[in-house]
Amino acid sequence: MGYYGRDVEVVSINEKQCLVAACDSCGAIGMKDLDEYKISWFITGKLTARVALLEVLSTGAVPQMLTAVIANEPSPTGEELLEGVKNELTLAGLETLPMVISTEKNMPTRQTGFGVSVIGVAEKEELRIGTSQLGDYVYCLGLPKVGAELTDPEDPEIINVKAFRALLDYRSVHDIIPVGSRGIQLEAEQLAASVQTQFQGDPDCVLDLGKSAGPSTCLIFSSYEIIDEKDISSFGLLLTKIGQLIRN
Numbered sequence: 001m002g003y004y005g006r007d008v009e010v011v012s013i014n015e016k017q018c019l020v021a022a023c024d025s026c027g028a029i030g031m032k033d034l035d036e037y038k039i040s041w042f043i044t045g046k047l048t049a050r051v052a053l054l055e056v057l058s059t060g061a062v063p064q065m066l067t068a069v070i071a072n073e074p075s076p077t078g079e080e081l082l083e084g085v086k087n088e089l090t091l092a093g094l095e096t097l098p099m100v101i102s103t104e105k106n107m108p109t110r111q112t113g114f115g116v117s118v119i120g121v122a123e124k125e126e127l128r129i130g131t132s133q134l135g136d137y138v139y140c141l142g143l144p145k146v147g148a149e150l151t152d153p154e155d156p157e158i159i160n161v162k163a164f165r166a167l168l169d170y171r172s173v174h175d176i177i178p179v180g181s182r183g184i185q186l187e188a189e190q191l192a193a194s195v196q197t198q199f200q201g202d203p204d205c206v207l208d209l210g211k212s213a214g215p216s217t218c219l220i221f222s223s224y225e226i227i228d229e230k231d232i233s234s235f236g237l238l239l240t241k242i243g244q245l246i247r248n
Helices: 041-057 074-091 161-168 184-194 229-235
Strands: 009-012 017-027 062-070 099-102 113-123 137-142 173-179 198-201 218-223 239-246
Touching: 017 041, 041 062, 041 074, 041 113, 041 161, 041 173, 062 074, 074 099, 074 161, 137 161, 137 184, 161 173, 161 218, 173 184, 184 198, 184 218, 184 239
Parallel strands: 062 099
Antiparallel strands: 009 017, 017 113, 062 113, 137 218, 137 239, 173 218, 198 239
8 A cells, every 4th residue: 555655565563663665576578588678687687676675765764685576487587687686786785685585486487577575674763754844845866767768777867776875865855755657746746745735846847757767767855955956966867856845
């Protein structure tokens, strides 16, 4: 169902901490005969893992474990998908994150099927969900891309874990939400609704707010201050002010 409209679930485990879980699935994207979009399994694994990681990290939680469900044979499909997952974990500084893995060993398959779940732990006082406030400005970092636009997981125009971690430390930032297939507009409206406000779009915004961002190629965040693009230029990503949170 999601927590505050987010693509995560949050469960209390004691007075001070909670579990945060997120998942992402990918079908018909790989190198099998019936895959609709042909791309290396390494990239498929890497970007699928990135989505689940970003969802958990965006809440302020620290990942504790990952599951990889592979609806294909262990080799070569499974091995190459897992190489992509491990590469993303290494870049995120999580190369020792425990993993549990399942592959299809009984039936031959002709189409790629893959899913990743990440479970993290957050201090309740530091949970970054529903922290936006009336009057906050809403920004998009990175560009929405999907399908054939994604041939390079290190595309300098899409969000990465390094830039994401840097944003977490930015003093004026409240909520951070990775954008996926639902598009920027819907995520912004959901963000506003979670804090009983309304999203008012910026008339000067030229981004396509309805376009799918595929495997979280961009994110939105709220800030109580106007952020100059120069202040965040070290991220190396396009920063776009898309609107503001106003009264309902």
